[in-house]
Amino acid sequence: MCVPGCQDVVARRLSRRGLFKGVAGTLAGAAVFTAFPPPRAARAATNGFSRVVDLTHTLMEDFPTYFGVPGLEMERTAAFDENGFNMYKWHLVEHTGTHLDAPIHFAKDASTADEIAIDQLVVPLAVVDVKEKAAADPDYLVSVEDLKAYEAGVGPLPQGGCVAMNSGWAEKVGGEEFRNADGDGMMHFPGFSKDAALYMMEQGVVGMAVDTLSLDHGASKTFDTHYSWLPSGRWGLECVAALDEVPASGATLVVGAPKIKGATGGPSRIMALV
């Protein structure tokens, strides 16, 4: 039931996936397994909010993807004039658009998307602004120093919460600059460093969000941040939108993650309650 072109797309994607081969052998053994779940954050008795910010890009068939080929095809299965109603079938690669990385995405054995507890999906949000650094260096890696500067200037990283990188990349989503691939196909966009990931784990953070296509920066060949973070039972969000519209601290992140048995992640409706 593929639409025209679908099999080609998959064939090309499978070929590109060869990039990943061997990574598991060299890195998975070195993955950091921190006891999880971390101590539950002392949740305020009542969380309050007065507005909702949509942190989700609109997904469409030509939305940019990590692999550079379409991640979504919409197959119409009913049309109003003919059937009295409208309906589509989606052919959708899980890691497309604003989406969740479940722990199992980069682990041999960890939680799937449906197994993440609901109270880990409504959590405090910290936004770390590295826009100037990323503008100067598209390969920028959020560092432990960036996180300590946040702690000194804003407040503690949220135990039981999510830390988001605001690199300014969300506004590039409609153009080639979002993937920012060079002549060799190497992408250049910012991400979290492995050391930053380990530091966030020490602080009991459970979620990592980026406004780019990957938790690792685009030039990574070893996916150190993915392999450090996800196998510990933590989740990630990629292609998050509109982080400029939420405060550096104080918002509550709502992750409308797919609850599909066995899913390794998937397009999610992400909101901030402010």
Next chain:
Amino acid sequence: MCVPGCQDVVARRLSRRGLFKGVAGTLAGAAVFTAFPPPRAARAATNGFSRVVDLTHTLMEDFPTYFGVPGLEMERTAAFDENGFNMYKWHLVEHTGTHLDAPIHFAKDASTADEIAIDQLVVPLAVVDVKEKAAADPDYLVSVEDLKAYEAGVGPLPQGGCVAMNSGWAEKVGGEEFRNADGDGMMHFPGFSKDAALYMMEQGVVGMAVDTLSLDHGASKTFDTHYSWLPSGRWGLECVAALDEVPASGATLVVGAPKIKGATGGPSRIMALV
């Protein structure tokens, strides 16, 4: 890229969809177009909550569907041992599992899922309990009298909010009783009456939720409730879970709807903030 059996499944579904042919001609013209959006509810300056209730069933390939054929197929496209990471491609009929009906689902021209404003997806929730009546009559239709009894006993229907039918059907989801089809294939489960839909529209309600497979009851051949409600710009939720765990009033519903361009609905992560 269909998994084995996929094309058969679609062929059978297409055949079943013949059921709907002609409905548009007889009913769409009679659809009630109420001005939308209704006056915005006077939202409290701050909404508070202290716990999150997951109102979402886990979706899997054998989750019951309206058409009686699988609505989801999971195609593995990467496996950890071979590729260093795990990933699937979903082949997914939009109206499967706990899911949104966008206005366009039963209208020639109305909002698609991505066009619903974010502040219409975080709204007050009213839960109308008709479990006893549905247990006595699986074809039960929520009536205007049921809604007036709610107003008299609990409080007003939430202007700008969502009204959910709790018929007790969610607990049947694992068995044949959820579709409850008779020997002729006619399903028997409760839903909202058209008159109840019209009454809710007069009160400025924007969302209608059911714990069954359809806003209309299972025996409907004319989909009067769908055709009255959705073309007015309102949305629906079907297969909602765990309504016993939220109060009759006072909760805030969060609809983690898919933000996919042109979608007529889709699996959604539904939560209640209580």
